[in-house]
Amino acid sequence: MKMFLVKNYEELSRKAAGILAAQVISKPNSILGLATGSTPLGTYANLVEWCKNGDVDFSNVTTFNLDEYAGLSEENDQSYRYFMNTNLFDQINIDKAKTHVPNGKAADLTAEGLQYDQMIREHGGIDIQLLGIGHSGHIGFNEPDDVFVGSTHPVTLVEQTIQANARFFGSIDKVPTMAITMGMTSIMQAKKVLLIANGQDKKEIVEKAFYGPITPKVPASILQLHPDCTVICSW
Numbered sequence: 001m002k003m004f005l006v007k008n009y010e011e012l013s014r015k016a017a018g019i020l021a022a023q024v025i026s027k028p029n030s031i032l033g034l035a036t037g038s039t040p041l042g043t044y045a046n047l048v049e050w051c052k053n054g055d056v057d058f059s060n061v062t063t064f065n066l067d068e069y070a071g072l073s074e075e076n077d078q079s080y081r082y083f084m085n086t087n088l089f090d091q092i093n094i095d096k097a098k099t100h101v102p103n104g105k106a107a108d109l110t111a112e113g114l115q116y117d118q119m120i121r122e123h124g125g126i127d128i129q130l131l132g133i134g135h136s137g138h139i140g141f142n143e144p145d146d147v148f149v150g151s152t153h154p155v156t157l158v159e160q161t162i163q164a165n166a167r168f169f170g171s172i173d174k175v176p177t178m179a180i181t182m183g184m185t186s187i188m189q190a191k192k193v194l195l196i197a198n199g200q201d202k203k204e205i206v207e208k209a210f211y212g213p214i215t216p217k218v219p220a221s222i223l224q225l226h227p228d229c230t231v232i233c234s235w
């Protein structure tokens with residue numbers, strides 16, 4: 001594992017975007033695993049700028065997002081599909097048909113998850129997976145549990161996550177209580193993993209995840225076993 005502590009959010013964003021851009025430049029048909037949340041916003045802003053400048057070409061890139069709220073359609077401005085369209089896909093030269101977000105409106109989220117994993121496998125797996133980290137230690141929406149769950153699967157969000165995400169919904173009652181998330185198999189099989197964490201409030205959980213015991217109670221701790229994991233933090 002490579003851990004970088006950088007001086008501020010701007011530097012974190014530039015460094016993370018640089019790693020993703022280098023991936024796309026060296027392999028134009030890369031399969032990127034992407035994340036939502038507030039942390040990757042600066043990373044995506046850099047990628048948009050570099051694409052507009054003609055420095056990075058996304059026309060052959062395929063993406064798979066980590067997760068989606070259950071029950072939200074892509075027109076809902078709180079859905080992760082809407083987030084990705086607005087903050088990245090609509091602003092770069094990617095073919096939208098090559099962008100994938102789990103369908104939170106699927107009638108059977110378990111079946112949707114298995115299909116999603118199948119699609120990732122058919123693409124040969126993920127080249128680089130971008131991750132944030134939740135206060136609960138979640139990656140994607142893999143919440144603390146008794147076991148690490150491998151497949152893309154439906155999850156019940158923990159109270160801490162619902163509270164943390166209430167800021168986006170205006171009120172806590174509007175936050176969905178369920179989601180669908182990529183599981184640990186696709187994440188751990190990604191050739192590279194890049195986790196970004198910003199702010200004092202993430203320091204404790206990052207230390208637990210990367211310097212504490214490997215346990216499904218701290219889902220991100222599984223990344224200690226990944227052969228090519230980079231962590232960029234700014235406090």
Ligand code: GLP
Pocket residue numbers: 035036037038039040066067131132133134135139140141161165
């Ligand atoms: C959300 C997402 C995660 C994200 C995390 C942290 O719930 N499902 O993928 O990493 O929360 O979000 P933020 O970057 O806003 O702190």
